[in-house]
Amino acid sequence: MKHLVAIGSVVASAGAANAQFHELWDNNSYVRINITPGEPPNSRIGMDRWEVNGQNHLYSQWFWFRTDGMAREQRINDLPFIGATTTNTDFFDPRPDVFNGAWGSTNSFVIDVRFSLQGTLPGNQQSDIGEQIRITNFGPGRVFSFFQYCDFDLAGDINDDLVELVNPNAVVQADYLNNLLVAETVLTPSATLSEVGIYAATLIKLDDANFDNLDGTTGPLVGRRDYTWAFQWDFFLPSGSTFTISKDKHLVPAPGALALLGLGGLLAGRRRR
Ligand SMILES: [Ca+2]
């Protein structure tokens, strides 16, 4: 059980009538995306389930932004809602496996995101989510900061063993007790800043009323804690242009993943007693 940390003023939770949940399935995998507007600061938001064989591994992952004229970061779903839909895109499982959502305005800028779920056969522990983010500027040129925040609680318990930015474009979080590992790789472009941390420090930064940047902590953080990670991209977006981010999250059994990532020896010395 994870307790939300209250920050700032209390904002009433959105009523059930406004709740907006979208669901994806593919073989052994299920994800849920909560885009309900007006959820209180520091609440669970965005993708709030990633189940593999019925077991959830994700508490919350979502996107924040800041641009000219803003003195703080905000969730992308604080922007005017344009639309959201789910689609079936494969011939293997007839249920929807792709989510598209868009926020903003064609008078200023639009942020649209796409999640693509690819599971594997039931009983297998592997699952993959592809993510594309597109920021299109219809107004004058402006500076943006865009944030990805992730809080995985692998194998359904909040404590995991390691989180580390293994290179500027890849982060790994592992739960060795339950033989699970999740890796996020930024395919393009490289993030400006990153931060691995312990819940809820980074989330508070993103949701509070202060101007914040990620602090560059790469880890490794080792020990049974509630880990999170985040990436930040800073860029100038000229009028009439688009910035795209392409990323991938991959959930795999830890022993195989350690060999795959060449981390076995590296981690052996870092385990707690
Ligand atoms: Ca499908």
Ligand SMILES: [Ca+2]
């Ligand atoms: Ca865990």
Ligand SMILES: [Ca+2]
């Ligand atoms: Ca802030």
Ligand SMILES: [Ca+2]
């Ligand atoms: Ca966590």
